[in-house]
Amino acid sequence: MVWDQDKEATKDNYASQTIVLDQILHELDTLNIEQKNNQRFRVDVSAEALPALLSLLKGRAGYTQLSAISCVDWEDEFELVYHLWSYETKVLVSAHIRIQYTPAVYVSVYDIYTPAGFFERDIYEMYGVYFEGSPMMEKFILTEWHGPAPMLKSFDTLKYVNDMFNWQEYQPDWLKEIQAKGGKVVS
Amino acid sequence: MKDVIPIQTNNTETIAVSKNSKNIYQQAIDTFSNFCRARSLFVLHYCTGCGAIELPPAMTSRFDMERLGIQPMVTPRQADILLITGYVSIKTLKRVILTYEQMQGPKYVIGICSCTVNGGMYWQSYATAKVLSEYLPVDMYIAGCMPRPEAVLTGLQQLMKKIEKGEANSWENYFKRYDYYLGNQQHLFGDTWHTPTDILEEARHYHLYGAESTGNNTARLIKYTVEHDLTKLDAPLREKDSMTKRGKK
Amino acid sequence: MSVLDLDHVFFLLIVNIGIAVLWGNRPFVGKILTLLYILEGLSILTSYHVLLSGAVLSSSLTFTVMQQTVQWQLGVSGGFFALITFMAAGLATWFSSGVWARSYAPIRLLHSYMALNVAAMLLLLASNDFLGLFIAWELVSLVSFLIIAINGGRSAKAAYSYILYAFLGAMAILLALIIIWNATNSFSYVEVRHHWSTMSVNRQLIVVLLLITGFGIKMAILPFHRWQAPAYAYVPAPVAAFLGAISSRMGLFALFIVLLQVVGIDVIQTLWLPFEIINMQTFLLWLAALTLIIPTFIALRQTDARLLLAWHGIGQGGFMLLGILSANALGTAGGIMHVFNHASYQAALFFAVFSVSYRTGTADLDRLGGLVTRMPISFTVMLVGIIGLAGLPPMNGFVSKWLIYKALLDEGMPLLFLAAVIGTLGTILSVYKLIHNTFLGQLRLEHENIKEVPWSMSIPMMILASIVFITGYFPGLLLESIAAMQSTLGISVVDYHLGGVNTGKGNLNMIVVVSTMLMAIGMGALIFFVLGNPRKQVTQWDNYAGGHFLTSDMRYQYSHNFYPGLMRVISPLYRNTIFWLESAIVSTVQFMAHISYALFMQANYLLYLILLVVISLLWVLAV
Amino acid sequence: MSGQHIFLELILMPLLAFMIGLFLVLMMRKVRARIERRVGPPFLQPLWDIIKLYVKKMQISHGVIHDLGIIMLLGGYITAEVFLPVPGMSGFTSQGDIITLIYLMMVPSLGLALGVGQCANPNGSIGISRALTAMLAYDIPFIVVIAGACLYYGTTDLTEIIALQKSQQWGLLSMPILALAGLIAIHAMLGKEPFEIYVAPAEIATGPMVEMSGKYLGSLFVMQCLQIYTITVLYTSLFLGGGYTWFDFIPKLFLVALLPVMITVIFPRYKTDDVLRWLWKWPTGLALLGLAIVVLQG
16 A cells, blocks of 8 residues: 555554454454455354444444445355444445355344445345344335345346346348348447 | 126137227328327436436436437326337336336336346346336347447337327227236236226226226226225225235234 | 375384294294395385485384474485395395294394394384484394394304493483583484584584494494404304395494584585594594505404404494495495495395304315315305405495495595405405305315205305395486485485486496307307317316325315415504404403302302491592 | 497497407417427417317306306406507597406406305415415505506596606606516416416416316407407507507507416416515516606606
8 A cells, every 4th residue: 555755644543443443343352353454344244243242343433324225145145244434544344244144134234324224225125135123124225126035145136137138129220221231239 | 896797708809990980070180180199298307227328418418318209208107109118027016107107108117228028137136127028018139249329229219100000009008908917917016006006997988998897806906996995095004004004923 | 195104114123023932943934034135125115216206205203202293204315224134124024034944043033133123123224313313223232233133142142242231321422412402402313413513622622532432333444443353153044144235334324413413524525533633534534545455454364254254344344434434425336336336236146154063064265175166156156245245246235335335436436446456355365265155166075975055055156146136237226226325315316217327427338248248158168168079077086286185185285374475464464453442341341240250159249348438438538 | 428439339349359359469479489489389379279168068056156267267368458458449438437447357256256256265365365365465466566657648538648658758668667677577477377376277276277178268268369459558558658559559458468478488487475575566566666756847
C-alpha cells in the first residue's frame, strides 16, 4: 500500500487504531483474524459468536455502520459476510460466518443494527435464508415471483426461461439485406 | 359482467372487412380523421425502462417532436402512443397492461430498444418479459440498445405514415383476440389476474367483439368474476384480503 | 275583490295551532297543516293586487292603551314577507309530513312550535306602529327560542345563548321606544317621522343605534352573530329550513320599516358618529360588508354541512343589509329581492343536506362522498341551490347581486363593491366544497346501496329549486311587488320590466341572458354528442392512480382540508376574539343564575338577603 | 334588430371567437417554442389536436354529471361570446353589462369543477381546489380594475365604454396604472406559468384534465381557445378602445395575448400560497392606487 508523504503523519495514528482493534479482537477466542491491509480486516467467526462480536465492535470500537450483508451459496452451506465500518478507526471489518444449507435459518441482528432488516430481507428473497426475529420478512422485490429462490445455484435460470417464455422470429428488412449479400448472424 | 356462455371456436381465420363496403361519406370522414390523427399524436410520458432517456432530447430544441405535432402527455387517458422503452420486468408489465387498457383507442404501442423484441441483453433473466407482442398488440419496434433520437423520430414518422394510410389499427386486435392476450397474461401472473377495465364489455360496446375474443382463458376470468362478484364496490378489498391470506407463509 | 281579509288569516292561524297541539302526532296531520299554510298563502295572494295598489288588509284586532290605538294591518311589504313565511312554513311542514315524521319522536312539539312561529311572525308583519311592533317582536323571539331548543343538548345550549341576546335586544328596543315616547309621545310611524327632527342630534343617534342593536341581533349583524350558527344548524330538518329561510329576516323587515319608513335614509346620511369620523350610513354599510365577508370565510372552514349553510345565512344577511342601506333604487330593490332569493335557495340547500343525513346518518363532510349516483334528485336540488347561493347567472341569486353591485358602483362606493365581490368569491369556494364533499368523488363502501329520499321529502325540494330558477328567469315577478313596496315607503322606485332592469348606464335582461345560456348549452350539447363518438361509462376503480391498482381499503378521495393554500395564507386572521368575549358573557350569566338559584334554595334565604342588603348599605355609606 | 340578424350573430360570434382563439393558442405555442429555440408546431396544429380528440373511437365518461359539466363549460363561454362587443356585430351587448360578463365567465369554471368532481380522482379535486383558490386570488385585483374603469367611464355598459374611448382617449392613456394591474390580472386569469397551479403536470398529473379523454379533452382545448379570446376582448374593450374595424381589432388581441406569453415562458410555477400572496400584494396594490387616482380625479 503506497502512502504519499503528507499522509505520513496520519500513518501512525492508523497504526495505533489497529492496535486498539487487535486488543479487542483478541478478547474473543474463537476468531482468526487476517489483516488484508491497514484499513481492512477479515474476521472468521463461528455462527453463534457473531452477535457477540457485532455488539462488541459496535460498543467498544465505534463500529456504528453495518454497510451490507452479502451471502454466498456454496451448495452445501451458506456463507454470510457482515461488512462493518467505523468512522473512528476507519478500518473495514468483514465478519464471515458459515451456516448450514438446510434448513437455511439464522438469527437476525436487527436489534443491533436496524439497517440489517433490509439486507436480511433481500437475502431471504434471493437465497431463501430466513432470519428469525426480523420484522421485515415479507416479499418486497419479487412480489410477482412464486418460484424457488432465484439466486441459488440449484435454480437453473436458462431452463426456466426456455420453458416459461418463447421467442419471436425477428426478420427485419435490414437483416434480410445483409443475408442477401451473404452475411449471417453469428450465434 | 352479464352471464356469457363462452363458445369454443377453433377456426382462426379472421373475417376480412372489405374496405369499400362503407359509403362515400363514411370513407371521406375516415380519411379526414386519419389525416388529423396522423398530424396530432400525444405520447404518454411513462418511462418503463432505460430507453426513456432518449425521449427528452427528442422533445427539446435539437430534434423537437412538436414540429411533427407530437406532444408529451401525462396520463394514459389523454395519450395515443404508449412507448415501451427498455426491458419490461414482470412487475412493470402489470402496470403497463393497466396503463394500456386505460388509454383510449385508436392507440399505438411502440417497442423501443431490443429488450422488447426478444428480451435484449436481459434475455436469460427470470424477471423480464421477453416478447412484448404476446401481451400487448405492438405497432412498431425500434431496435437498438437505446436507439438515438433520430431513430426514434424516424420510427414515429413511419408510424404517422401508417396511421395516415389507416393501417395502424392493431389496437382492435386487443379486443378481437383478447383470449390470446389474456392467456399469455394469465400464464405469467396466474389465473386470478384481471384489471379494473372490463375489456369484454368494452369490446361489445365498440362492436369489436370477434369470434376469438372469448375462449377458455376468458372463461376462467368470467368464472372468477362471477364467483367473487367483482362488480360490487368492495370487491378489490375482499380480493386483497384473500391475496394476503394466500401470500402468508 | 278581497275575499279574505286579515281576520280570516288570523283565524286560520289559530286553527293551525289548535290542530298541531291537539293531534300533532297523528300520521295525516302533517298534510293538513301543509294545506292550511298553503291556504293562508293563497288567501294573501288573492288579495295581493289590492296590496300592490297601496291599500292595506285591515283586521279587527285593535286595542287602545294610553290613548294610543294599536292596530294590526298588512301593507304590501308585510304581504311580501308573509308570502315568503307561508311558502317556507308550508314546504317545511310538507317535508316533515311524510316518512320523515316517523323518524322524529317529538313531532307534535315540532308542528305546534312551527304553527306558533308562523302566527307570531304574521303578527309582526302586520304591526303598524312601534308598540305593536314591540309586542309582536317579543312574541317572535320567545317562540323562536322554543323552536330552537326543540332538540335539547347542543341546540338547548344554543337556544340559551340566543335568549340572552334576544333579551339584550329587547331591552335596547324598549329603551329606544321610551326615548321616542317622551320626544313625540306617540307610537304611530307617521307621527314619529313627523316629530323626528324635534329630537337633539345625539339623541337621534342613540335611538338609531339602539334600534339597530335590537333588530340587528335577530339579523345576526356582526358583533351579535355568534348565536345564530349553532342555533340554526343543530335543529331538525324542517325547522332548520324554516329558520334559515325567514326567521332571521324578521329583523331585516323591522329594520327596513324603521330605518327607511320612519327615520328615512336622508336622516341616516346626515347623522354623524362622534368625532365626525364617519356618517351613520357608511358605518352601517361597512358593518354589513364585514357581516358578509367574515361569516362567509368562517363557513369556508366548517366541516359540518349544516354549520356551513348556517354561517352562509349570516353572511347573506349582511348582503341584504348592504342593499337596503345603499340609498339607491336598484340597491334597495336588490336588498329586498335578496330576501326572497335567499329564502328559496337556503331552504332548498338545507333540505338537500338533511335528506343526505336522513339517508346516510351524518352531515359531516369528511364522512361523505360520491352520492350523486345514488341520490340524483338531492344532487340536482343542491346544484340549483349552490348556483343560487353563489349568485351565478341562470338562478335568481344573480339578479339581486347584480342590482346591489350596480347600485354600489353607481353610488361611487368601489371599495364596498370590492368587499361584496370578496364575499361572493368566498361563497363560491365554500359551496363547491359543500357539493364536492357530499355528492362528488369516490363513493364510500357503506353508502353503496343508499337510495333516494322518499317522494314526500323530494317534492318540496324540487318545488323550491324550480322557484329559484323561475324567479331567476323572470325577475319581473318579484320586482313588481318590490316597486310597490318602494312607493309605499316613499323611496325612489326601480323601473323594471319582466326580464330585469334597464338603467341608462348598463342594463340587465335576464330573459335574454338565460335564454342565450340555454341556447348555448344546447349548442354545447350538440357539439359534444353529435360530433364526438358515443361514450362508455366506467366504474370508479377504473381511474388513473399512477399505475397503482385501486383497492377499496385505501380511500382514493381528496376532501379533508379542501383549500390548504388559502387556509395557510388567511388562517392567522381567524383569532376567534369575538368567540371568547361571547362565551365569557354567557358563562358569567350562567354562573350568576346558579348563585341566585343556590341562594334561594337555602332554608331561610330571607335572612341572607337582608344581611346582604345591610352589608351593601354599610359599604355604600362607608365609602 | 331583426330576428334572423340576431340568429346569424348567435352562430357567427362563437364561431369567430373559436377561430381567433385557435390562432391565439397557436401564437402562444409558437412563441414558447421560439423562445426555447425550437421550431414549434405547424400552422393548424391546435385544430388537428381538437379534431383528433373528437374522432377518437373510445370515449370514457365517469357519469352523467361528467358530461353535463363539460356541456355547461362550452355553454358558459358561448354565452359570454354573444355579450362581447365585436366590431360590426352588436349581439346582445345592450342586454347585459360587464358585471354580467364577469359572472358568465365564472359559470364555465363551475361547470368544469362539477365535471371533474364526478371523475372521482383526487388529482382532479386538488386541481379544482387550486383553480378556485387561484380564481379568488386573481379576481380581487381584476374587480378593483373593473370598479375603477366603471367609475371613470360612469357606466358599466361595454358598448358605451368603447364609444367613450373612441370620442375621448383610450383607457390605457387615461388610466395607465389600472391598465398595468389589469394586464397582470389577465395574465393570472389565463392560468399561465407563474400562476399555473391547477394544471401542474409534475405535481397533480394535469389537475382537472387527469380523467379527460377524447372529446372531453377536446372540449377543454376549445374552452382554452374561447377563454383566451374572451379575456383579451374584455381587456381591449376596457383599455384599448375596442375594435374600430377588424383589421385593428385582431392585432390588439394578439398584442394583449403576447405580453403574458413572453413572461410565461421564462417563469417556473409558484406554490399556491405564493400565488395568493403575490397577487394580493402587487397587482392589488397597483389597482388600488389606480382606483384612488380615478376617485381623486372626481
